[in-house]
Amino acid sequence: MSVPTVDEQPVGPVVVGVDGSPSSQQALRWAAGQARLTGQELHAVISFGLPLSRDAAVIGGSDWRGDAAEALRTTVESTLGGPGSGPVVQHVVEGRPAKVLLDAARDAGLLVVGSRGHGGVTGLLLGSVSEHVLAHATCPVVVVRERRTATGRIVVGVDGSHESQRALRWAARQARLSGSAVHAVGAWRVPLGSGLTVRPEADWAGHTSHTLAAAVAGALGEEDATGVVQEVVEGHPADALLSAATDADLLVVGSRGRGAFAGLLLGSVSRHVAAHAPCPAVVHHDRSSTP
Structure with missing residues (x-):
């Protein structure tokens, strides 16, 4: 099926939110498949933020960015580490999850999120986050739920x-x-x-x-x-x-x-x-x- 020329080539990368949860792994797999299908770059994004705590020793003794980067790297490798997987640009960003995703997808062709995710410091795919992203994104947004049997x-x-x-x-x-x-x-x-x-x-x-x-x-x-x-x-x-x-x-x-x-x-x-x-x-x- 041919379509109008204006829609022939997607603009920008496929951006996917990752937090290590099973839902975000499904989102990452779907996003990787989409990137291969369209020839777009795949960008995986994780957010982190300092917890609200008065315990300065706890905050100072933790490498929040490093922990988030490790969680992202591990998720990408365990989810897409097989033969044939393409390159993944990984982003570790401090900030609120919804804002981090919206900023990352400002020039994206597609933004992919899971239907639910972890909470806590690196939680990127909470229901409230995906709902906020759906309301304010400037590109198409995919909320992924696993579909095991393709029907075409x-x-x-x-x-x-x-x-x-x-x-x-x-x-x-x-x-x-x-x-x-x-x-x-x-x-x-x-x-x-x-x-x-x-x-x-x-x-x-x-x-x-x-x-x-x-x-x-x-x-x-x-x-x-x-x-x-x-x-x-x-x-x-x-x-x-x-x-x-x-x-x-x-x-x-x-x-x-x-x-x-x-x-x-x-x-x-x-x-x-x-x-x-x-x-x-x-x-x-x-x-x-x-x-």
């Missing part, structure tokens, strides 16, 4: 917004590189609200199907759109996506969408999807649309 399906949420079309193009490029199929999902619900007059006869499903088809064609072109499986589902957008991604290799959503009854990519939906996806989830941020 990439599910992407589409609501017609510009952000969802960018997410669709990202998914299409990923599918082309990995030999996967793209499954585009649109969701609809009869709008409910105080004082709102609902027309039961309105063709909500038909409207959503038209919006989905137009968005796919607009994002990928008429020819490539024919290779995309399109599905319209009645129900809450997050539920529709999670159900469609039950056996997917990857679930892709935009960071925000247009809202209203067909809105599939509202911030709350992308956060819910990232938190509960049964497979790695990509929340697509576009640098050009970042304030």
Whole structure:
């Protein structure tokens, strides 16, 4: 599947947060595979910070940077030490985990985090950290959950917004590189609200199907759109996506969408999807649309 030229080459390295936890090891493996797939550099980042303590002797007698560097080196070697593993640029940075990751990914093409991690001094992948990163990143963010059996399906949420079309193009490029199929999902619900007059006869499903088809064609072109499986589902957008991604290799959503009854990519939906996806989830941020 060919995609628009603007999306042919990813910009910047793949940046992955590491803290030594099993979740961060999964994230590192996924990031390494992605870097090999796209030809991007792989940068592994760990943070450290001095604990809040009045015991100066304890603080002065500890090599926090050295400990963090050793934890990073050990994790990289134990996770990627086999034959065929490419080079990994390792970064040890003092600071709060979320800020460290956001700064490291300022010029990245992709930021990868685990779904959970250690706490403490080197904890980089706590739920609150990944949530903060999802909200403020300027590049696509992947929250990794291990998917052991590949099915060759990439599910992407589409609501017609510009952000969802960018997410669709990202998914299409990923599918082309990995030999996967793209499954585009649109969701609809009869709008409910105080004082709102609902027309039961309105063709909500038909409207959503038209919006989905137009968005796919607009994002990928008429020819490539024919290779995309399109599905319209009645129900809450997050539920529709999670159900469609039950056996997917990857679930892709935009960071925000247009809202209203067909809105599939509202911030709350992308956060819910990232938190509960049964497979790695990509929340697509576009640098050009970042304030």
